Amino acid sequence: MRILVVGGGGREHALCWAISASSLCENLYCAPGNAGISKIAECIDIQANNIKEIVRFSLESSIDFVVIGPEVSLVLGLVDELEKLGIKAFGPTAGAAKLEGSKGFMKDLCIKYNIPTAAYERFYDGESAKKYIKEKGAPIVVKEDGLAAGKGVTIAASIEEALVAVENIINNNSRLSPNGLVVEEFLMGQELSYFVLVDGTNTLPLAGAQDHKKVGDKDTGPNTGGMGAYSPAPILTDELESKIMENIILPTVKGMAQEGTPFKGVLYAGLMLTSEGPKLLEYNVRFGDPECQVLMMRLRSDILPALLATNQGTLDNFSLRWSQEAALTIVMAAKGYPGKYETGERIVGLESIKTDEALIFHAATKSKNGQFFSNGGRVLNICSTGKEIKNAQKKAYGAIKKIGWKGGFYRSDIGWRAINQS
Numbered sequence: 288m289r290i291l292v293v294g295g296g297g298r299e300h301a302l303c304w305a306i307s308a309s310s311l312c313e314n315l316y317c318a319p320g321n322a323g324i325s326k327i328a329e330c331i332d333i334q335a336n337n338i339k340e341i342v343r344f345s346l347e348s349s350i351d352f353v354v355i356g357p358e359v360s361l362v363l364g365l366v367d368e369l370e371k372l373g374i375k376a377f378g379p380t381a382g383a384a385k386l387e388g389s390k391g392f393m394k395d396l397c398i399k400y401n402i403p404t405a406a407y408e409r410f411y412d413g414e415s416a417k418k419y420i421k422e423k424g425a426p427i428v429v430k431e432d433g434l435a436a437g438k439g440v441t442i443a444a445s446i447e448e449a450l451v452a453v454e455n456i457i458n459n460n461s462r463l464s465p466n467g468l469v470v471e472e473f474l475m476g477q478e479l480s481y482f483v484l485v486d487g488t489n490t491l492p493l494a495g496a497q498d499h500k501k502v503g504d505k506d507t508g509p510n511t512g513g514m515g516a517y518s519p520a521p522i523l524t525d526e527l528e529s530k531i532m533e534n535i536i537l538p539t540v541k542g543m544a545q546e547g548t549p550f551k552g553v554l555y556a557g558l559m560l561t562s563e564g565p566k567l568l569e570y571n572v573r574f575g576d577p578e579c580q581v582l583m584m585r586l587r588s589d590i591l592p593a594l595l596a597t598n599q600g601t602l603d604n605f606s607l608r609w610s611q612e613a614a615l616t617i618v619m620a621a622k623g624y625p626g627k628y629e630t631g632e633r634i635v636g637l638e639s640i641k642t643d644e645a646l647i648f649h650a651a652t653k654s655k656n657g658q659f660f661s662n663g664g665r666v667l668n669i670c671s672t673g674k675e676i677k678n679a680q681k682k683a684y685g686a687i688k689k690i691g692w693k694g695g696f697y698r699s700d701i702g703w704r705a706i707n708q709s
């Protein structure tokens with residue numbers, strides 16, 4: 288088969304790595320890809336949000352199957368456009384991608400189908416949102432309703448902070464979403480990412496993972512896309528998994544079908560494990576980044592038949608084998624991220640890391656004359672496996688020390704929570 292992977296981050300490098308090992312994969316392309324991906328796939332210079340060009344390339348290059356990494360392509364309707372031309376794709380239609388694209392849509396679905404989530408209200412003007420915040424008090428959470436590249440959520444410790452967040456959303460016309468904003472109850476507990484393949488009707492649970500959203504050690508500083516992740520998550524017991532499937536995932540799958548927007552693709556539930564049980568914080572309609580990297584490290588089966596079955600509606604009776612080992616990834620980012628940072632800095636030492644120590648999934652790199660340079664905020668993922676998370680952690684931190692990059696940094700405590708728990 289001729290496969291196109293859309294995206295150019297660490298998630299897409301991990302997907303390309305897994306797909307390239309499939310016996311069904313004859314030709315692998317990635318748009319736009321990165322320097323690491325270019326070693327295993329032909330990189331095509333088209334950005335993930337350029338739907339028209341991706342469709343044109345897929346048609347002209349007789350692509351059989353398009354695997355879509357980032358949410359932006361899905362929300363913009365890439366799957367719908369490909370389907371019109373009879374090209375198969377992995378991922379939801381724009382209608383179903385609203386689960387991630389609109390927090391209001393997701394929250395309303397939760398109420399209608401009795402899915403546990405934080406209590407909330409939707410607002411379309413600042414004054415009513417502010418009135419509600421004053422009534423409810425702090426801590427309280429303010430969310431812009433639309434894709435905001437991880438910047439749309441404010442966890443406000445005080446009423447004043449929440450009011451400022453509302454002002455910012457209202458005033459920032461460039462980002463103001465027609466869906467308005469959501470104000471919701473602050474939930475306490477541990478967060479868990481849970482991944483399930485869904486073919487419209489049937490579900491195939493993948494695994495749990497936990498990521499580290501804050502930029503600094505001990506979970507300090509601003510939120511990022513994720514500074515590291517590990518799988519399995521020790522907190523995810525069989526009992527908890529059954530609860531998540533029964534109370535959250537299955538009603539969502541049923542609800543989406545009933546709403547006329549059946550969900551196909553990978554459903555990534557961002558959960559808060561509260562004293563009242565698991566509650567849904569958010570849905571993502573794609574693999575997590577960097578969670579995907581650790582899932583791919585643990586997957587023992589060929590991934591491609593599972594992605595195809597997701598598209599074809601044949602996930603019933605499908606199963607996947609997983610390694611019992613743990614996987615952990617450390618993100619190496621450019622100093623200044625998630626704020627301003629430099630790009631174009633030389634990175635050395637990657638070749639000295641052996642594959643049994645760590646795999647390096649590139650997130651934002653380019654190469655010139657065989658040398659690697661940084662090309663974004665999150666730049667590299669250093670992924671290791673081990674009997675337990677602490678063993679994988681030791682290997683990954685051993686490997687990362689061999690990398691020379693003056694402008695790079697990483698957290699020194701990825702996996703701490705899991706290691707403390709076990």
Ligand code: AMP
Nearest residue numbers: 405428440442471472473474557568569
């Ligand atoms: P979201 O994009 O909605 O997942 O929000 C980003 C992050 O904000 C989540 O991963 C949580 O860490 C935090 N968060 C979101 N909603 C809540 C909430 N209701 N209570 C506490 N933390 C939240």
Ligand code: GLY
Nearest residue numbers: 512513575576577
């Ligand atoms: N790691 C968080 C995300 O992919 O949204």
